[in-house]
Amino acid sequence: MTVAVRTRPSLRFRGRSFMALVLAPVVPMRDWLEDLDAVSKRSPGFFSGRAIILDVSELKPSKSELKFLLAALKMRDIRIIGLEGAAPSVLDDDMPTAVNGGRAAGDIEVPDIEAVALPVKAPQPATVSALLVEGSVRSGQSIIHTEGDVTVLGSVASGAEVVAGGSIHIYGALRGRAIAGCTGNARARIFCSKLEAELLAIDGLYKTADDLGAQHHGHRVQVSLDSDSIIVQTLD
Template identity: 50%
Template sequence: MSGTHSNSSRIRMSGRSFLALTLTPETPLVDWLAALDHQIQRAVGFFAGKPVILDLSLMQADTPDLPHLLPALQERGIRVLGIEGGDRSWPAVADWAWPESPMGGRASGPVSIPEGEKTPTLAPTLVVEESVRSGQHIIWPDGDVVILGAVSSGAEVTAGGSVHIYGALRGRAIAGIGGNADSRIFTRNLAAELVAIDGFYATAEEMDAQCTGKPTQVMLAGETLVFKPLP
């Protein structure tokens, strides 16, 4: 008869933050989906890799075409992370695989889908000739973003390419969305709340203290964000 063996092992866990977009469909759903298709055509790849919260607060149990809404979003490559504002007991959504919305999220203001080319030969650069104020969000999935001013605390700049900030970075800068791991973040004064490249994040507490308040570039080496002083 063998004895009982107890084996205790640790599970490695870490935290990661993401910006989730919220879609709030309106009736009639056929027209809303047509408008969504138009937006997607304007900025190809905008929803790629982005988590989306589906807000059903404007829907009713008997809204026409409601059963087809979630499958229609999935067919468009939109990844629904959570659903809120509706009622899962509605017969119209009985066949949905209803994901629970993440807890603790907070609204971050409206997001505009930028104009974009369907088949660009050269990724365009967005130049913002002023500072980005608290509560503002700049999203440019096609190329680099150049901010001639500062990025205030509570503001966010997101780019498919690199982020260049000629002033202080006190808010959040996210580069390389959509899988561009070679993107970088440049700022004349690193005082950021969060920086991220290709999905790998660092909060203020995790940044290199030697670069705080100084001209800095941030790059990705493997799965680690590296902070280097700028000359």
């Protein structure tokens, strides 16, 4: 009797290369984000569908600063597939994968920000919507509301973040990250009943826990911008 032996094709691995766009932010971060927004306004689909690597070797960010930057890019619908130049100590499991060894492939043409005059529209009444979170924001959660204010009736845990186009009001303790005025609103503010934040940011300017010091720790505060400075004031 003849027994048929079924043979499987051998497992094959193929290499394929793709072009990736590398974003290399520089300080001051607010100016860099404004330039990024100008590119998006000039060519709304410029970042859409691109594989994008974030090179932070010039910034040498802390973990909180890197999380702020990734959140700012996420709000702009810029998807980062890999991180280059970040110290292993600042990387978390929920961040893009660390990459290295890429070869430069020349510059990619971007719209000329200075040469193009964008049309000026007449002021329109702002449509503001508020988001109410009835409870606390747990570690690992992100509340993102770019259309207006965010009010949290509970606390914001360490490792959680609240992002708003307007102001942020937290009735409990703020232990995570609060990012207000994310769409370019320098008049936005942050209010909380107990300040223990990992990061505070308004309109692209930020302070980490190390920058905040102990003076306002544990107090009820409001946070605002004064020119290029973040001001933290204790509330009675």
